[in-house]
Amino acid sequence: MEITRRDALKMASSVAIVGGPSAAVAHDAAAKAVPQVADLAFDLGIPTPDTVEKLYDMMDFQRAVQGYLWAVPTVGMEGARRMLVDNAEARSGDLVLVAGYRDVSVMLGSNVTTPYVFAWFDLTEGPIVIDYPEGATAGSLIDWWDRPLIDVGVSGPDGGKGAKFVMVGPAHEAPENSPVGAKLLRSRTNKVLMFCRGLDGDLKKVEAVFSKTKIYALGTTGSGVTALLRFKTEGELTSMAHPKGLAYWQSLTQALDGEQIEDRDRFFAAMLKPLGITYDGSFSPNHRQAEILDNAANLGEAMAKASAFSKRIPGMRYRDDAHWEYLIPQDFANEQDGPDGALLDQRTAFFYEVTGTSAAVLTKTPGTGSAYLTAYSDPDGDAFDGAKSYRVRVPANVPAKTFWSITLYDTETRGLIQNKQQIVDRSSRQNLKVEADGSIEIAMGPQPPEGLEQNWIPTTPGRAWFVYFRLFGPLEPYFDRSWHLPDIEKAN
Known part of the structure; x- marks a missing residue:
């Protein structure tokens, strides 16, 4: 059943649940x-x-x-x-490595399973060359309205083999002196963001790959090793919320x-x-x-x-027998336009929760990209309460070629939940307790259930949360919806 329309007064009143x-x-x-x-x-x-x-x-x-x-x-x-400037003093073209619980906590809708590398660019002064490295990475270059220019890494046209790009702003002509083999990217905005993941589990290997990136103004020579800036280690970090x-x-x-x-x-x-x-x-x-x-x-x-x-966008429910929804509306297009007009509601819903998109997250090809299911309330329609305990049984044979993960987010910040254990997710990459039938029970609550300590995600009383279930390399049973993910239920 689809969510019905609510008027402005009711929406404002409902913010008491999540908005304090x-x-x-x-x-x-x-x-x-x-x-x-x-x-x-x-x-x-x-x-x-x-x-x-x-x-x-x-x-x-x-x-x-x-x-x-x-x-x-x-x-x-x-x-x-602002996050990159305040936390790492990043200038246009500087690479910033964001990894670990503290750093990733200031991002929207992100996870700690893979590290991130960011850079922002100002094309006002002219075209910029990006010599993107070969290796296990995935991401995109996106303009200032969150529209991808191109995917990069294993999910992009370069297939992880590296590529050279020349980015041009809206006020500049296509250059005549582009490097041989470079692909021209024309941005409709002067500011551009690079938003990437390192896919290797070894952080040192991720650093080694991205340090081969070269970024320089067209007409100059890119040389030397690219430094990866890190967030400051002292003081409060600026959130991207x-x-x-x-x-x-x-x-x-x-x-x-x-x-x-x-x-x-x-x-x-x-x-x-x-x-x-x-x-x-x-x-x-x-x-x-x-x-x-x-x-x-x-x-x-x-x-x-x-x-x-509480989306009123048609087609958001994954299956009728559970309350999981698609994070990304099924009619969403990265150009943010549809046959009946701009996708205003769709992009508001999506980009209030996350920043950064790519062609890979809209994949319809089994075994590629990533897919996201989400739940914002329990089957009774109540907000997930950090003071209460919940469980979900992840069935055996999750249709994910690479791995799956379940991550909890604070409803107010849309960033990772905060707890002293610094545990926010569980995934198939971890050593989890597996039931006899191959299923895995994930527990969420303020106290660990006996026997499920390694499958437990700690929550904080007084804070509401929501959840993303990620499938990296989603397979056909996800796309045809023959795979069933049960609801998150209140635990006794």
């Missing part, structure tokens, strides 16, 4: 979005000055709320850049700075301009604008949570 103290603020903001014509005064049909002020406030607030949802992908990309309140709009302004307005975005650009959101990098809202933007961000976030955790 912001619930009341979001509810108050929602009330402003519902004008009562009976409360408006007119003079012979003409709005009075007081009514004009109210109407413009309502108009700007409603536009800002929709602007929040429109901006979710690019604010997520700016969050990735979407900022709250007014900071959301500051991040959006930074994301749009120096970019060109695409045709698909012109209405949103026009609606946000009266609120001080422009493409020129400046952001200094007056008191009225700041109040509207802050309230709109609170309600926009509540709507994004509803879009992600």
